[in-house]
Amino acid sequence: MSAVAAGxxxxxxxxxxxxxxxxxxxxxxxxxxxKSLDILVRGASCAGCLGKIxxxxxxxxxxDNVRLNLSTGSLHVEWKGALAPRAILESVSxxxxxASAFDQGQPEEGRARTERxxxxxxxxxxxxxxxxxxxxxxxxxxxxxxxxxxxxxxxxSALVSIPATAFAGRPFxxxxxxxxxxxxxxxxxxxxxxxxxxxxxxxYETAVGGTHTFYxxxxxxxxxxxxxxxxxxxxxxxxxxxxxxxAALQTATATRIGxxxxxxxVRASDVKAGDMLVISAGERLAxxxxxxxxxxxxxxxxxxxxxxxxxxxAGQILHAGSVNLSAPLRVRAVSPASQSLMxxxxxxxxxxxxxxxxYRKIADKAAELYVPYVHATAVLGFxxxxxxxxxxxxxxxxxxxxxxxxxPCALALAAPLVQVVAAGRLFRExxxxxxxxxxxxxxxxxxxxxDKTGTLTLGDPVLRPEPDRHGRxxxxxxxxxxxxxxxxRAIVRAAGPxxxxxxxxxxxxxxxSGRISGRPARLGSASFVGVADRPSSALWFAIDGEAPEAxxxxxxxxxxxxxxxxxxxxxGIDVAILSGDGDERVARAAAAAGVETWTxxxxxxxxxxxxxxxxxxxxxxxxxxxxxxxAGALARAHASLATGGAVDVSRLASDCVFSxxxxxxxxxxxxxxxxxxRRMRENFAFAAIYNIVAIPIALAGLSTPLxxxxxxxxSSAVVTLNAFRLAMRGRPNRRAGA
Amino acid sequence: xxxxxxxxPAVLALGAAGLAAFVWALKSGQFEDPKGxxxxxxxxxxxxx
Numbered sequence: 001m002s003a004v005a006a007g008x009x010x011x012x013x014x015x016x017x018x019x020x021x022x023x024x025x026x027x028x029x030x031x032x033x034x035k036s037l038d039i040l041v042r043g044a045s046c047a048g049c050l051g052k053i054x055x056x057x058x059x060x061x062x063x064d065n066v067r068l069n070l071s072t073g074s075l076h077v078e079w080k081g082a083l084a085p086r087a088i089l090e091s092v093s094x095x096x097x098x099a100s101a102f103d104q105g106q107p108e109e110g111r112a113r114t115e116r117x118x119x120x121x122x123x124x125x126x127x128x129x130x131x132x133x134x135x136x137x138x139x140x141x142x143x144x145x146x147x148x149x150x151x152x153x154x155x156x157s158a159l160v161s162i163p164a165t166a167f168a169g170r171p172f173x174x175x176x177x178x179x180x181x182x183x184x185x186x187x188x189x190x191x192x193x194x195x196x197x198x199x200x201x202x203x204y205e206t207a208v209g210g211t212h213t214f215y216x217x218x219x220x221x222x223x224x225x226x227x228x229x230x231x232x233x234x235x236x237x238x239x240x241x242x243x244x245x246x247a248a249l250q251t252a253t254a255t256r257i258g259x260x261x262x263x264x265x266v267r268a269s270d271v272k273a274g275d276m277l278v279i280s281a282g283e284r285l286a287x288x289x290x291x292x293x294x295x296x297x298x299x300x301x302x303x304x305x306x307x308x309x310x311x312x313x314a315g316q317i318l319h320a321g322s323v324n325l326s327a328p329l330r331v332r333a334v335s336p337a338s339q340s341l342m343x344x345x346x347x348x349x350x351x352x353x354x355x356x357x358x359y360r361k362i363a364d365k366a367a368e369l370y371v372p373y374v375h376a377t378a379v380l381g382f383x384x385x386x387x388x389x390x391x392x393x394x395x396x397x398x399x400x401x402x403x404x405x406x407x408p409c410a411l412a413l414a415a416p417l418v419q420v421v422a423a424g425r426l427f428r429e430x431x432x433x434x435x436x437x438x439x440x441x442x443x444x445x446x447x448x449x450x451d452k453t454g455t456l457t458l459g460d461p462v463l464r465p466e467p468d469r470h471g472r473x474x475x476x477x478x479x480x481x482x483x484x485x486x487x488x489r490a491i492v493r494a495a496g497p498x499x500x501x502x503x504x505x506x507x508x509x510x511x512x513s514g515r516i517s518g519r520p521a522r523l524g525s526a527s528f529v530g531v532a533d534r535p536s537s538a539l540w541f542a543i544d545g546e547a548p549e550a551x552x553x554x555x556x557x558x559x560x561x562x563x564x565x566x567x568x569x570x571x572g573i574d575v576a577i578l579s580g581d582g583d584e585r586v587a588r589a590a591a592a593a594g595v596e597t598w599t600x601x602x603x604x605x606x607x608x609x610x611x612x613x614x615x616x617x618x619x620x621x622x623x624x625x626x627x628x629x630x631a632g633a634l635a636r637a638h639a640s641l642a643t644g645g646a647v648d649v650s651r652l653a654s655d656c657v658f659s660x661x662x663x664x665x666x667x668x669x670x671x672x673x674x675x676x677x678r679r680m681r682e683n684f685a686f687a688a689i690y691n692i693v694a695i696p697i698a699l700a701g702l703s704t705p706l707x708x709x710x711x712x713x714x715s716s717a718v719v720t721l722n723a724f725r726l727a728m729r730g731r732p733n734r735r736a737g738a
Numbered sequence: 739x740x741x742x743x744x745x746x747p748a749v750l751a752l753g754a755a756g757l758a759a760f761v762w763a764l765k766s767g768q769f770e771d772p773k774g775x776x777x778x779x780x781x782x783x784x785x786x787x
Contacts, residue, residue: 070774
């Protein structure tokens with residue numbers, strides 16, 4: 001039997017390389033004897049993948065139900081009996097697809113429900129709008145319609161429009177009531193008022209045998225608005241699940257040693273202070289912990305920004321985001337609050353959040369301007385017509401038509417639709433926006449500050465190329481393959497696939513020893529190999545009887561870093577680097593990226609202080625970072641971006657998370673945000689002009705239902721189309737192969 | 739014009755039937771995985787579940 005080719009049988013997507021599998025036991029849900037697990041599958045794209053994955057998993061013993069959702073990439077498995085959940089992941093992974101368990105959780109379901117109820121409200125409003133509009137046409141265009149027929153049509157319109165408005169308008173009514181209860185005005189207040197007064201006026205007109213009814217207006221208004229709300233909810237859910245998928249790639253489980261000494265996999269969120277954990281080599285800590293025993297080295301890049309791994313010692317506190325490199329560690333979980341670093345970062349985060357919540361959204365500002373102005377006009381119109389001797393019913397009719405025709409619709413759609421379209425475009429670029437007002441803040445940025453390690457640079461050290469190595473690189477790689485140390489891995493990457501030396505032993509925090517063609521060989525720190533101490537950012541390699549040779553490593557900047565910095569400068573934005581790493585490495589990265597302003601050895605506090613100083617100087621700075629040490633700065637900055645590999649705290653503190661290798665996304669995000677701000681301003685300007693024209697018409701008593709219908713739908717359509725210009729005018733994709 | 743008394747409710751009823759059909763399709767999960775359903779129909783084995 002020949003082995004099945006890895007990955008998609010139709011070669012539509014590249015196969016995933018085998019990766020270490022996390023024990024997914026913590027994510028298994030058990031309900032009346034049936035266990036279920038949701039797995040995120042990457043690389044599945046066609047019918048062949050579907051059959052291959054579902055077939056393989058359903059052959060595992062005890063599996064009842066397997067369903068792969070190709071649209072979302074989630075695989076749902078249900079089984080009975082003793083099947084180890086790990087086996088399911090292994091089976092998917094062995095087929096050449098990326099597999100990681102994820103937590104479906106409650107928020108996801110809540111979002112799906114909101115989205116669905118908005119969709120149903122939207123189709124109900126659309127159904128009512130279409131039918132009532134056609135019924136209204138009969139009244140508008142018929143030359144000699146009898147009063148009885150007109151009354152019939154009006155009553156039928158009421159029969160459709162009133163229940164539809166009551167149903168589809170709920171999201172707006174609820175929000176308006178909540179807003180008024182807090183003594184604030186949001187856009188839902190004028191919307192609810194216009195809808196209810198339009199229906200009230202129409203019912204009155206129908207009852208007294210009048211000709212002007214507005215049954216079409218409320219449902220049409222709701223229909224347009226619900227399209228915007230639905231698109232917004234759908235995008236939010238997509239962004240949320242994509243961001244969740246990113247998070248699923250990070251450690252979310254831990255191995256806990258129970259009282260009986262048995263190791264079990266638990267969710268990171270279930271770990272309590274005092275729990276004993278085992279951190280295997282290569283595992284990333286999901287919680288803060290104190291080292292109890294085990295000699296190893298830890299990669300602290302995400303915590304401090306330093307590229308150089310540090311040797312671990314008993315009693316040391318390792319923070320979440322640290323990666324254990326060489327040997328298993330026994331640790332005891334500590335509560336985050338008790339830690340000075342975490343407590344400091346927590347305070348920084350809190351301060352930043354408070355400052356951000358004072359930001360007022362453009363749409364809210366518009367509502368605050370619009371509501372008093374239009375409603376005062378309506379009241380003045382009523383009083384004016386009364387003074388000129390109009391009947392109260394006629395004056396009330398004019399006041400209500402002012403409310404209807406000024407149509408909060410265009411104004412209410414102006415900002416959210418632009419945000420939806422912009423967020424959708426960023427979503428396709430691999431950037432996940434946390435909130436709509438984040439876009440507004442990003443648009444005003446005039447200073448961008450990059451963290452170095454893992455943000456401006458690739459994070460993984462790269463072997464500095466040197467011309468002649470006499471085949472030493474290949475020999476060193478035979479030892480390096482046994483180690484997870486970042487420098488060893490850099491050597492392996494440079495050397496490519498090959499053999500492993502004999503009798504390989506890893507000496508934690510020092511190096512690797514072994515035998516190459518019978519001769520003892522060593523790869524590691526200067527002292528381990530036995531040469532005089534030199535700057536430590538080198539790895540020494542020695543074979544018995546020959547002179548030791550050094551390998552040097554660089555933290556290379558991303559290939560598009562210089563280009564991105566250039567693009568930002570061209571947009572009138574200043575660029576700086578703020579890093580926790582040492583001077584020499586920061587200087588080299590700054591030179592490679594073409595950045596003149598840089599600060600090295602920054603602590604979490606000094607990063608936040610730096611941003612505060614910039615703000616005092618009147619600059620609107622955007623922080624781009626990934627590490628724990630960036631979290632305070634991310635929260636403090638005017639706007640912030642986190643990379644997909646960032647630690648949880650940093651991701652939560654950010655306005656936007658971008659995935660992928662490309663740094664140029666940062667420039668694209670600012671470009672899209674600026675374009676979005678232009679579209680929003682155009683939309684508000686248009687809505688204002690429309691109202692300036694429409695209000696005199698309504699005040700003069702000239703706004704018939706036909707005029708109102710044309711005005712409302714035309715203004716909404718203009719605003720909508722203008723928003724969608726953002727999606728159409730896409731830049732050519734700059735992510736050329738590299 | 740008396741025919742309107744029949745025609746208008748008939749039209750509304752047809753529209754409402756379409757609306758109900760859509761809401762039913764939505765609630766029974768037929769829009770959960772459009773991409774998967776499009777390729778699932780090509781498979782020759784029909785697994786239960």
